Amino acid sequence: MQRPTIDELASTLGIKKKVLEADIRDLSWLWEETMEDMELYNPLSALDVLSVIAKAYIRGRNCRMGSYQTLWKHLPTKAAVMYHLARYVSEENAPEVAYAHFPHLRDCGVTSVDKFLEMARRLSVERSLKQEEKERQDREQAKEAGQQKVRDYIENLRKERKGRYNILDEIRRFVDDEGR
Numbered sequence: 001m002q003r004p005t006i007d008e009l010a011s012t013l014g015i016k017k018k019v020l021e022a023d024i025r026d027l028s029w030l031w032e033e034t035m036e037d038m039e040l041y042n043p044l045s046a047l048d049v050l051s052v053i054a055k056a057y058i059r060g061r062n063c064r065m066g067s068y069q070t071l072w073k074h075l076p077t078k079a080a081v082m083y084h085l086a087r088y089v090s091e092e093n094a095p096e097v098a099y100a101h102f103p104h105l106r107d108c109g110v111t112s113v114d115k116f117l118e119m120a121r122r123l124s125v126e127r128s129l130k131q132e133e134k135e136r137q138d139r140e141q142a143k144e145a146g147q148q149k150v151r152d153y154i155e156n157l158r159k160e161r162k163g164r165y166n167i168l169d170e171i172r173r174f175v176d177d178e179g180r
Contacts, residue, residue, distance in 0.1 A: 004080045012077055013061045027053055027081075028088050028102070035104040044127060046108035047120040054081040086113045 004012070010020040034049050035041065055065065058078055065071045089102045090112050102110065110116045 003083055004076075006084065009077070009080045009084060012080070013058075013063070015061065023057065024081075024084055024088050027057060028085055031085060031089065032102045032105055035108060041104060041107040042123070043109040043116060043120040044123045046105060046110060046116075047124075050082050050085060051078070054078045054085065057081055083113060086110060086116055090116065 006020060006024075007017055010017045013020065015023075031046075031050055031053055034053075035046060038045060038049070055078055058074055058081060059065060063070075063074045063077060065074050089105050089110050108116075109119045
């Protein structure tokens with residue numbers, strides 16, 4: 001997969017390369033500080049925060065994403081911003097100083113872009129499967145609750161009939177009426 005360069009992303013956003021590089025540094029620190037404040041160090045939470053930061057940044061650069069169509073239109077730009085932020089944080093360009101500045105993101109697995117994305121992808125699939133299982137269980141519980149309501153309603157009708165209505169009495173009355 002061809003990943004966009006900083007120059008291509010800056011061109012897409014309509015800003016200068018130096019401005020984008022400064023913004024990436026600032027957003028990376030924002031990402032780190034947010035993860036520190038959350039005290040929840042896992043790749044999915046890091047990816048969720050990264051996604052929100054990238055989306056907010058793109059909106060701030062006049063890329064409107066209010067509708068479904070425009071959200072999809074800017075999805076490659078959002079992915080590119082996320083990629084460059086993860087790349088800067090993992091410091092793939094300078095491994096000798098890696099992780100010195102972003103300890104909380106390192107704890108979340110942001111050690112390289114590919115490893116981080118693979119870990120997040122795997123956990124995302126697991127989270128999706130858990131959500132699907134929970135939704136299935138919720139549907140089963142709702143179905144069972146509905147069936148129980150129907151059973152209770154039918155039982156109440158039977159009890160009411162037994163109290164007011166006896167088929168043997170009806171047969172006796174019918175026979176007695178025929179005999180007269």
